Amino acid sequence: MTGQLFISLLNPGIDLLFAAAFVWMWRERRERYIAYAAAAYFCSAVAFLIQDVAPALPMELQRIPANLGFLLTGVFFAAAIIKRYALPVPWRAMAITGAISMACFLWFLLGHPSISARIYAISIGAGLIASMVVRALWPVAKPFLIDKLIFWVAGLSAVNLIVRPVVLLSLRGGFDSYVGFQQSLYWTTVQFSQAMVSIVAAICLTVAVAIDMVRQLRVEANADDLSGLLNRRGFEANATTALRRAADGDNSIALLIADLDHFKDVNDRHGHAAGDTIIAAFGAHVRQLGPADMVAGRIGGEEFAILLPGASIEVARQLAEIIRIGFPTSCAEHIPPSLVPTTSIGITAGRANEGLSELLRQADQALYEAKRAGRNRVRAFSPMPVRLAAGGG
Incomplete structure (x- = not known):
């Protein structure tokens, strides 16, 4: 296995493992936010496989499902975090943001081709979706350390998605082809930073699920099923x-x-x-x-x-x-x-x-x-x- 192939398979491999783990946890608890987390990691794995491993299509059309997968990853991950706190998920706002992001992406893919512009379109769209998590959780009490970590992971993800392409592309000056893009410092940074974010986010959500399970077990142990009151x-x-x-x-x-x-x-x-x-x-x-x-x-x-x-x-x-x-x-x-x-x-x-x-x-x-x-x-x-x-x- 070449080094480039290993890097290409790093994110989808990690994401598929986490997707399977969250599916298992969902089967145990049947909480919707856990299913959203599994969907987020599955979408991320598919997106990276299409982006880096799947064969190229005419006019680079394989980029459309790949980047749609990246946006869906952000949507489902935001939904998982927000739903965990029993808050209303801003599906409409996320759908509008994702639609605008994809429309810009399609224009810079088919109408006026520009790799840099496409990067901005998807990254900023995903960053805005991540910022909706920060906005939703801002007024929520955070009694446990894990609640604070989840909040900060969402905040850092939003900043990373919005600021990273601006900084790196301004230093690099854009890309002439996808060969240069996939061998660039920017894409290498994306792959490794995304792997780190995926691991940290998955650990945070796993700990949150464990805390919720312990809390539920404690409630069940102290509850009287017949009266609906405490025992x-x-x-x-x-x-x-x-x-x-x-x-x-x-x-x-x-x-x-x-x-x-x-x-x-x-x-x-x-x-x-x-x-x-x-x-x-x-x-x-x-x-x-x-x-x-x-x-x-x-x-x-x-x-x-x-x-x-x-x-x-x-x-x-x-x-x-x-x-x-x-x-x-x-x-x-x-x-x-x-x-x-x-x-x-x-x-x-x-x-x-x-x-x-x-x-x-x-x-x-x-x-x-x-x-x-x-x-x-x-x-x-x-x-x-x-x-x-x-x-x-």
Whole structure:
């Protein structure tokens, strides 16, 4: 294998390996942004093969699919990064930019031939597409190092694509033929810099996929599939974090514990399917009514806990009453008409530094009072009065 052939096969070989890797990752996760990444690397591999390895066509027509492949690489790679952050992909803007870029390319290929002008047309078009990633991610929070790296890789790609041809072609002064172009410093720089960018970008996206997978596994491990809320472990972990945050700000905290009334009788008389339906309906009811910053979980078979950062006892009481009153209606369409489920709720409020176990104990005591008073009601925790010893002053 000659040195020139090795260089020609370097980029398509790397790109095909990464395309296969992202296809495998997509089969595991089925996330659209991973499929876009696979498409980007596949388009890049095909473009480089057509550009450097495929036989020449009359009028250099093989350059059309090759450079279209380079533009599609930029489009799919931009879509992969933007979609990873659940942002709207600017398909229309990218399509318009790509169409203008290809129109200029065709003019300087067929109408007024100029290799340098064609390089400008494709590189600047791809650079503008890369800059759309920078624009999309600019206001997005970047909590992890990998998020910052992805942002900077996109920014450097945009600068590289726009500035590189201007600098190198101004120093070189253009090309008279494709033989000179393919043996030029410019094309050698393109091939090696593109290989480096492909590797760095693929590593960044691979790490991002791994982080997303770990995050998803953590969510699944802490989730209760039936209610759609957290399970007990997830609730305790998230509630502890929320308490620590509230304690740092010296904020109040409120806690609700809800228990579905006579739930064993529901399962015995109407079957476990009806009981599961009620649990699912209660979870959906809580998710719909609760504030965005609440921590809600199913901490027992028919017992639920809701932590409200920054809430007072009155705010907790209002939410508890809304949940209690609306609960029968929330699941009426999915259970027998004769079945009217109710819930008892105990609430407490205090300072976050009291700790989760103490808040749970207080809310559980209030829940016991609600059940003892006849169920289907809300009770707030009240400390037992201190009794003075007989004969005291």
